[in-house]
Amino acid sequence: MNKKKQYFDILFNEWNKIIKKKNFLSEETPCPVCGKSKQKLIFTKKKLSFVNCLKCHHFFINPYIKDNLIQKHFENDYSWKIWSEKILFSNQQKKIENKKYILGIKILNKIFKNKNLEILDVGSSAGNFLKICKNKKWNITGIEPSKKSVYFEKKKNNITLINTNFENYNSDKKFDLITFWASFEYLTEFQKNLKKIKKFLKKKGKLLIYISGNSNSLIMRILQKNCLGFLFNRRNYFNPFSLNYLLKKYKFKNLAKVSDSNSLQAVNNYLSYKNPYEKNKDKKLLFDINIFLKKRIIKNLMGYKFLSIYEKK
Secondary structure, three states: OOHHHHHHHHHHHHHHHHHOOOOOEOOOOOOOOOOOOOEEEEEEEOOEEEEEEOOOOOEEEOOOEOHHHHHHHHHHOHHHHHHHHHHOOOHHHHHHHHHHHHHHHHHHHHHHOOOOOEEEEEOOOOOHHHHHHHHOOOEEEEEOOOHHHHHHHHHHHOOOEEOOOHHHOOOOOOEEEEEEEOOHHHOOOHHHHHHHHHHHEEEEEEEEEEEEOOOOOHHHHHHHHHOOOOOOOOOEEOOHHHHHHHHHHOOEEEEEEEEOOOOHHHHHHHHOOOOOOOOOOOHHHOOOOHHHHHHHHHHOOOOOEEEEEEEEO
């Protein structure tokens, strides 16, 4: 069985188990970015409402699953074991992971001018970024809430990872850089956590946020509920506008932002009336979106993933 298909099958089974529980939803809340209550329902997927804020254009699930159920999922559910052991360490996934890290490090080198950095990496997963930083002789601390990911990484690569989430992490250290590689969107209580981020950063310290699941992306706009990126365990779907809106509130200055152009194959398939995620070899039948949209997607930050770097004022 395809490893990613196996992962998503298990993840959707875990989703089914949660929504079968009695009173699994928390109370409806204002927008977690701007605090306003005017929202538009975009679609419902497996008993969860995906809404768009009419003020700051943030996209999120409202009401959301209760905190204790989500916490148990991240700490113990089997899908994270599959993700850690069978996907993150596959050669194909390593190439994907390294591509985004190389892009980020290229920008960081220009900003820091190859300075020896003190880094906090939040949501380290399998520790791939930690290994790259270790090779560059940067001092890095990684934290990861999944017990299975931490156990497997320590066993395989002897990399130091702290098994906790950002909300529970404490340190007397001050960091040059804090990185969130596809983990910032999983935070709760942004006000509290951004104050904590500022506390951990040195003067003019930098914050790298890599968003996987850009609500402004072409694939999420077109596929909507059919997009695998819309999941129960990710409440927030930032786009470049809503992320900047949030960070400006807490006095962060945007230094750089870039987008990928991935997932165009899935859009091609979908517009050709096919399963968006099937591996299609009959390319002649596909609607070739690459010809006229690839450059525009990158320019307008409409890739499924985008990277932003901020500076603490």
